[in-house]
Amino acid sequence: DIDDVGHKYHLELVLEDVLDKDSTVNCTAEVLYHLGNKNLPPDVQFTIEGELKNADEADNIFYNQIKSLEKELVAENIPDSHGNVPPEMEPIRLLAWVASGYVIWQNSTENTKFQLAQIKHVKQVKRSDEYLEFDYRILLHEMVSQEIIPWQMTVLWHPQHSVQVTQDSRQPKHASE
């Protein structure tokens, strides 16, 4: 508890590679939730002890696959109702997962717990430069309220650059739901 500032949490975590459960890295972090202004995202500082696994090869394969598509990629419902993800969509899902992490961070308070529930729709946006751009419509599940929140995010990526969310906005729920 920091008077007039907010609540600070000191965390010790173990990061586990989603694709290789035996590959782990220790991490320490400090998260500060600001008092008062709930629109301010929490401050996050972190230190990774050691190195994250190199993913250059997989990144380049995915990048080249998308670059070589004749038409811009379009897909929906990833995973589908039965939890299926076509193998070629797996990198698209992982990219959304990373990008949604940014959206979740920016919208978190001490009383929220968000998860990416589903990609409803993804559309590749043509670009003249070397970046890949995807326009995602995702569903976030907020644990405490149990709400499913539609969200739009525009994601930029290139193998040598980190993922960027250049634009995102909360979407209205459908009248039929």
Next chain:
Amino acid sequence: QLDFWLAPRGPGHPVDVRVPFPSLQPLKAHLEANGVSYSIMIEDVQALVDHERMEMLRGRRQLPLSTNTFDYATYHSLDEIYAFMDLLVAENPNLVSKIEIGRSTENRPLYVLKFSKGGTNRPAVWIDTGIHSREWVTQASGVWFAKKIVLDHENDRDLASLLDRMDIFLEIVTNPDGFVFTQTQNRMWRKTRSRHSGSACIGVDPNRNWDAGFGGPGASGNPCSETYHGPYANSEPEVKAIVDFVKNHGNIKAFVSIHSYSQLLLYPYGYTSTPVPDQQELHQISKEAVTALSSLYGTNYKYGSIITTIYQASGGTIDWTYNQGIKYSFTFELRDTGRYGFLLPAKQIVPTAQETWLALKVIMLHALDHLH
């Protein structure tokens, strides 16, 4: 009446909108008068929906002829699950019977399978799955449990001795209206499908509708909320049916309500931070149950009271059952912890059901050992 499917976000960004027929001409005129270009993505949304429904019905599997050819490793429709129940009863008439405990808002039958080796009103265990319709791994696990009981009731020593003295009641699709809705309209639907006056929003959270701290903090009074508690306790027929059953039976000793996801084993209370009198015993049972569960595939579960482990929740099922005197009241949150969430891949159904069954046996056997 415009229904925005992609909301306005600024100049230069497209907007997607579904337009009801009467508004079509006025909207087009308005856009044209203001120099806003548009294109038609879908000529007739209703036709598309109708076509999809037809495809779904046509592509349905042939109904299996026995519970031995039933595919436990996939998700099934309500009709398929109800057909499974009838098959199971027909194949095992001396062990299994089907009881209708009531009807849902949309008048679907609420079925409970009774597993009994005889006697009259024996002490019993209750298990329910699918109270929140989007938690598909739970109904699927319920189907698996039903078959498992039949398969093991003679050769598994523990289960055999349990059934010598106790009955098992299993409600597989506790919220059939919601379940059908998740298959036809909205995979993420959680609540019932009731309409209550004064709101356009549909549905009540069946796990906030019980008479335990009803309407208190930990539930919402807003009909549009996912945790709406409803106009009064037991307003939902799906809940009332279980309440009536439990009260009429009068001899239920263990009550387990199954949800997903988060990988948790929880005991009361959710509506208050006052610990239950039997806290220590329930905590110990939870520890053993979770150990048994992890022994199979290493799946990690946390356990504790609802309020200390997840959040405050009022009007919850097991708070009510505990207060009715059913000491061994537990809630499970099954796999996973968020990677797939509600959309758990079908290939995880059987492993999830298998490991959960081990935990259920710990709870049931403890109840058996502590019958008066």
